[in-house]
Amino acid sequence: MVDNKAFMIKSGWMLGLFSLIGIGLVSLTHSFTHQQIAENERLFVLKNLHELVPNALHDNDLLADTLHVSDAKAFGKQQDVTLYRATKNGQLVALIAAPTAPDGYNGSIKLLVAIKENGELIGVRAVAHHETPGLGDAIDTNKSGWVYAFNGRSLSDPDVKHWRVKRDGGDFDQFTGATITPRAVVKMVLKTLQYYQANQDKLAKTHG
Numbered sequence: 001m002v003d004n005k006a007f008m009i010k011s012g013w014m015l016g017l018f019s020l021i022g023i024g025l026v027s028l029t030h031s032f033t034h035q036q037i038a039e040n041e042r043l044f045v046l047k048n049l050h051e052l053v054p055n056a057l058h059d060n061d062l063l064a065d066t067l068h069v070s071d072a073k074a075f076g077k078q079q080d081v082t083l084y085r086a087t088k089n090g091q092l093v094a095l096i097a098a099p100t101a102p103d104g105y106n107g108s109i110k111l112l113v114a115i116k117e118n119g120e121l122i123g124v125r126a127v128a129h130h131e132t133p134g135l136g137d138a139i140d141t142n143k144s145g146w147v148y149a150f151n152g153r154s155l156s157d158p159d160v161k162h163w164r165v166k167r168d169g170g171d172f173d174q175f176t177g178a179t180i181t182p183r184a185v186v187k188m189v190l191k192t193l194q195y196y197q198a199n200q201d202k203l204a205k206t207h208g
């Protein structure tokens with residue numbers, strides 16, 4: 001009887017101990033994975049920044065010359081948008097904005113929108129999203145060339161009322177069976193161009 005009780009107590013302690021070890025391992029793995037995802041995302045943003053605005057175009061450190069703006073009116077939703085300024089001999093040559101389109105099919109889509117000093121788009125990249133493989137993920141350059149359709153466009157090409165997907169009467173292709181994702185991206189690229197146009201003088205003068 002005494003032996004039985006001692007055995008039950010010991011088993012209880014062992015069970016508790018193993019549960020604690022299990023919980024610890026799961027949270028460690030979670031924390032490590034989380035950090036790894038954040039680091040991968042940071043590296044991917046860097047790679048895309050340099051792809052959009054190569055070193056030959058500027059002579060400053062893009063990562064050191066950033067601004068953070070929070071302009072709910074411009075970007076449609078309260079969000080902190082990082083702006084990377086590319087300058088040559090102190091003059092702004094390009095601005096890369098990192099807005100988030102809030103209305104993808106599966107949530108937010110983080111973008112990089114690179115704009116030449118004259119308001120013309122250098123290019124757009126989707127750097128983080130959860131869009132459905134085979135449907136909305138065609139915004140990825142490794143899945144399709146859809147984002148390249150933004151290259152060289154501006155607020156006058158096409159005119160603002162055609163800054164929509166074709167299904168909505170605009171100039172930009174949607175994907176087969178997936179209009180929500182491209183619609184969200186086109187909308188945010190337009191907002192970013194409009195933000196740049198409205199703040200161009202201020203952004204050209206701001207240093208660091």
Ligand SMILES: Cc1cc2nc3c(=O)[nH]c(=O)nc-3n(C[C@H](O)[C@H](O)[C@H](O)COP(=O)(O)O)c2cc1C
Pocket residue numbers: 105106131132133135136137174175176177178179180181182
């Ligand atoms: C499981 C599932 C996943 C989907 N994923 C996406 C997506 O990532 N992006 C998207 O735009 N539409 C996605 N759709 C389709 C949308 O529900 C919607 O039908 C479509 O975007 C509307 O485009 P359409 O008018 O061209 O059909 C998905 C639908 C289903 C059933």
